[in-house]
Amino acid sequence: MKPYVISNVGITLDGKLATVNNDSRISCEEDLIRVHKIRAKVDGIMVGIGTVLKDDPRLTVHKIKSDRNPVRIVVDSKLRVPLNARVLNSDAKTIIATTEDLDEEKQKKIKILKERGIDIVMCGEEKVDLRKLMNVLYKKGIKTILLEGGGTLNWGMFKEGLVDEVSVYIAPKIFGGKNAPTYVDGEGFKSEEESVKLELKNFYRLGEGIVLEFKVIKP
Ligand SMILES: NC(=O)C1=CN([C@@H]2O[C@H](COP(=O)(O)OP(=O)(O)OC[C@H]3O[C@@H](n4cnc5c(N)ncnc54)[C@H](OP(=O)(O)O)[C@@H]3O)[C@@H](O)[C@H]2O)C=CC1
Ligand SMILES: Nc1nc(O)c(N)c(N[C@@H]2O[C@H](COP(=O)(O)O)[C@@H](O)[C@H]2O)n1
16 A cells, blocks of 8 residues: 655656756745645655755745644655754754664664654665655655655656655746756656556646646556
């Protein structure tokens, strides 16, 4: 069993998540409120360590009133999460998903994190095994997850067939740049047959941009 996963991003018309200099201001205020309404409903919000290192996100519900915050989940094989990262603050529970290989330095950091109340889940060897992680999270009671990027983790989740729903805000902006992160990065599929197929469920204008909602068609 696995949680139901909703992938959400704000992208530019050319599919970028941020500029080459990592400026990720894409969504308009109305869209951020839409995202926070989803955050308020799900059990967990998941990002990759790249996003934590670049954005230092809070990953809480802070744009609308809410009496609860979902569990924050950071996928971080090498335990690179800075101890002063906002995602480790006491505003919400946090799970760090890391690999099973433990050197002395990693063991020390795990001890510090656990003392601060951070839950550590170990699955996989070189990279976090996302399938196993989903199973562990489900057993911990996390039945719905909002996947909030970035492009590398999005690829990992799509490649493993772990995404169920997609919502994308397209801003009327073009960032360009072949090295700027896109919605789904990683190696990419080699052929159309392997690609993820989506069914368009809804679309509407929001603020200055447009929201598209899809269901992932499972093969
Ligand atoms: N506009 C938007 O909506 C959003 C924009 N962004 C932007 O995206 C960029 C960050 O994206 P990116 O750098 O790709 O980082 P990600 O957040 O996608 O994190 C990627 C890292 O996750 C770790 N990881 C561990 N296991 C896996 C696995 N099985 N599959 C994939 N990744 C795994 C890897 O690091 P390790 O090997 O160390 O574990 C990997 O490098 C930033 O510029 C940010 O601003 C991010 C989110 C939303
Ligand atoms: N939906 C959306 N639109 C954008 O334009 C964005 N840059 C993001 N970024 C994601 O939101 C995280 C920041 O969250 P907090 O406000 O700090 O709670 C950021 O890390 C990305 O995951 N999302």
